[in-house]
Amino acid sequence: GVYCAIATGRAPFMYKKLREELGIDSFVSFNGQYVVFEGKEIYTNPLSEPELARLHKHAEQNDHPMVFMNHEEMKSSVPDHDHIEESLGTLYIDHPSADASFFKGRNIYQSLLFCEGDEIEEYREAYDSFDYIRWHPVSCDVLPKGGSKAEGIKKMIEAAGLKMEDTYAFGDGLNDIEMIREVGTGVAMGNAVPETKAVSDFVTKDVGEDGLSHAIYELGLLK
Structure with missing residues (x-):
């Protein structure tokens, strides 16, 4: 079979x-x-929690929102953002509810980082334990390196x-x-x-x- x-x-x-x-x-x-x-x-x-915390803080300073996912649900770092709405909308997924600390104490298997074009290079250089895969003009998957x-x-x-x-x-x-x-x-x-x-x-x-x-x-x- x-x-x-x-x-x-x-x-x-x-x-x-x-x-x-x-x-x-x-x-x-x-x-x-x-x-x-x-x-x-x-x-x-899962993604490294200490590294994810550092990435989130950096992204927050750049006004780049994130979405955190475990195997049961996902949460956004901000209540509302056009980039989240636009990119997830192409997958027919609604804007997640906000919980900026959702990644703490949980296994997060994938995160989404919302930024445009070459803006992702700043993070790629600073946090090389992750892989960054762009799937939309304003959104990238963040995954454990080599996964x-x-x-x-x-x-x-x-x-x-x-x-x-x-x-x-x-x-x-x-x-x-x-x-x-x-x-x-x-x-x-x-x-x-x-x-x-x-x-x-x-x-x-x-x-x-x-x-x-x-x-x-x-x-x-x-x-």
Whole structure:
């Protein structure tokens, strides 16, 4: 048979309904920082709280808001900000309620830092224990250094007793590159960014053209 799981940059609470609809209880969240296998948490890689506190203080001085996420919820460092509204709105997510100290005493697996263009370089140089991935003109993901969907998938594959060379991954974004490169067969969607297509083994049709189904049959996973 074929074992199915989800690997995403999103937090578990953002796609709970989808998992229930699909009957999937194994997933890689926060771009690899939180892994659940058959309903059980098997791997966590939170951000360093002292470093996150320093980053938050620095961002506050620059009037750059942040959002902090654990596996259950997310909170904003400010009650209201256009950049948060604008970027999260593209994901159909409302502006989170404010709690600037939410990261204290909790495992925060991903943070969002809201700044434009090259403004992120100031933080990249000052706090190099984090990786910064821009996903919107005014927003960047903040992740533990070296964390990726690929690393999370490795943990799940170990738990399942499977091999990476027998694993297939499907993706379209910049945060899918490591995953597409590391698995046995990496599939880029037709609508994927050029960088992801470049490292893939197979490019399928667009998501809107049933690209996932097309690839599954083309690769012989289903007949």
